[in-house]
Every structure is written in structure tokens, then in C-alpha cells.
Amino acid sequence: MINLYTWATPNGRKISIMLEELGLDYAVSPVDxxxxxxxxxxxxxxxxxxxxxxxxxxxPDGDPVxxxxxxxILTYLAEKYGQFLAPQGQARYSAFEWLHWxxxxxxxxxxxxGFFAVRSEEKAPLAIARFxxxxxxxxxxxxxxxxxxxxxxxxxxxxxxxxxxxxxxxxTSYLKDVLKASLATKPSLQRWLTLVGERPAxxxxxxxxxx
Ligand SMILES: N[C@@H](CCC(=O)N[C@@H](CS)C(=O)NCC(=O)O)C(=O)O
Numbered sequence: 001m002i003n004l005y006t007w008a009t010p011n012g013r014k015i016s017i018m019l020e021e022l023g024l025d026y027a028v029s030p031v032d033x034x035x036x037x038x039x040x041x042x043x044x045x046x047x048x049x050x051x052x053x054x055x056x057x058x059x060p061d062g063d064p065v066x067x068x069x070x071x072x073i074l075t076y077l078a079e080k081y082g083q084f085l086a087p088q089g090q091a092r093y094s095a096f097e098w099l100h101w102x103x104x105x106x107x108x109x110x111x112x113x114g115f116f117a118v119r120s121e122e123k124a125p126l127a128i129a130r131f132x133x134x135x136x137x138x139x140x141x142x143x144x145x146x147x148x149x150x151x152x153x154x155x156x157x158x159x160x161x162x163x164x165x166x167x168x169x170x171x172t173s174y175l176k177d178v179l180k181a182s183l184a185t186k187p188s189l190q191r192w193l194t195l196v197g198e199r200p201a202x203x204x205x206x207x208x209x210x211x
Contacts, residue, residue: 020204
């Protein structure tokens with residue numbers, strides 16, 4: 001059985017959504033980031049970058065398969081179960097484009113915006129302006145892509161949508177005040193958020209971990 005190491009954050013929820021979409025039976029090991037459990041020796045042996053999510057699966061030869069980084073985990077699960085990733089061609093590589101776009105761009109930029117604009121007590125106007133501008137640019141790229149097709153990698157729901165959904169939702173909830181002007185011009189993003197958010201597996205995945 002897969003053991004998911006996670007916490008109540010967008011990066012963790014990408015994987016619980018994927019596991020719910022696949023209908024797998026899995027165990028959840030909460031890693032309390034507030035208590036700095038990500039730095040425990042046990043978790044460090046699984047995730048040497050000390051960040052959630054990570055999974056431990058049983059490999060075909062009985063040895064454990066241990067994976068950290070949400071993009072690697074989503075790719076592993078999609079390939080293992082043959083779902084949410086086209087087997088070849090443009091759709092497969094479009095999914096990888098948007099998956100990497102999320103882990104290298106949307107996630108880190110919205111994460112920094114959240115830190116400077118919401119969580120930090122000290123307000124640094126230059127940092128807030130810089131990350132608001134970059135978040136707006138990234139959401140505009142997403143809007144453009146979704147104005148031409150149902151999902152990020154084409155007409156089919158894929159791991160690219162699963163990766164982007166919890167972060168785009170954070171942009172429209174936790175970060176909605178700072179991104180108000182940007183969100184007002186993103187009808188396709190709103191359409192996609194509703195489409196993805198209505199999936200029962202997405203609803204279940206967003207409720208993990210149950211604390
Ligand atoms: N690129 C990583 C990012 C993971 C990440 O930033 N995880 C955050 C929670 S959303 C974390 O574990 N933070 C703990 C820390 O920074 O100490 C991925 O996609 O898996």
C-alpha cells in the first residue's frame with residue numbers, strides 16, 4: 001500500500017487528489033510543518049529536501065519505492081496506473097510542460113507572494129509588488145491556455161490539472177485580496193476551477209490530511 005507523507009497545503013493535496021482519482025487504498029502520514037516534523041530524521045530519510053509531499057510504495061520486487069517532489073510522484077503514479085497522462089505524443093509532453101510550469105513557476109511564485117503579502121508581519125513593498133506582478137503574469141499565461149481548450153494539456157484532464165488546481169484555488173481564496181485585479185480578468189481560469197473542483201475525487205483529495 002502507498003504511504004503518503006503530507007500536510008494541509010497545495011503541494012500535499014496534489015498527491016491526495018491523484019490517489020483519490022486513481023481510487024487507491026492508501027495510508028496518510030501527516031507531517032506537521034508547524035511542529036517542524038519535516039526535519040525529523042525519519043522524514044529526512046524519505047524526503048532529503050525536508051518538504052512534503054513524499055510517498056513510499058512497494059516496488060514489484062518487494063523493495064520500497066521512495067519518491068519526493070510532487071511532479072515526480074504524479075508522473076510515477078500516472079505511469080504506474082496508466083491514467084491522467086497520454087501514453088505518447090503532444091498530449092503527453094503538453095502535460096509535462098504544464099506540470100513543470102507549475103512546480104517551477106506557479107507554486108513557488110504564489111508561495112512567495114503568500115509569505116510576503118499575507119504571512120509575514122513585516123511588509124516589504126518591493127517584494128509584494130514583484131511577486132504580485134509575477135503571479136499575475138503566470139495566471140495570465142494559464143488564462144490564455146484555458147481559453148483555447150478544456151484542460152491545460154488539451155481536451156483531457158491530466159496530471160497537469162491536478163498539479164495546478166490546489167495552487168490556482170489558493171490564488172482565488174487565500175490570495176484573493178492581493179490578486180483581485182488579476183482574477184477579475186480570468187473567466188477561463190474560473191471556468192476550469194469550477195470544472196476541476198466539482199470532481200468528487202478532487203473534493204476528497206482537498207480534504208486530506210484529516211486533522
Ligand atoms: N517542489 C516541491 C515543493 C514542496 C513544498 O514546497 N512543500 C512545502 C509545503 S507546500 C513544505 O514542505 N514546506 C516545508 C518547509 O519549507 O520547511 C514539490 O512540488 O513537491
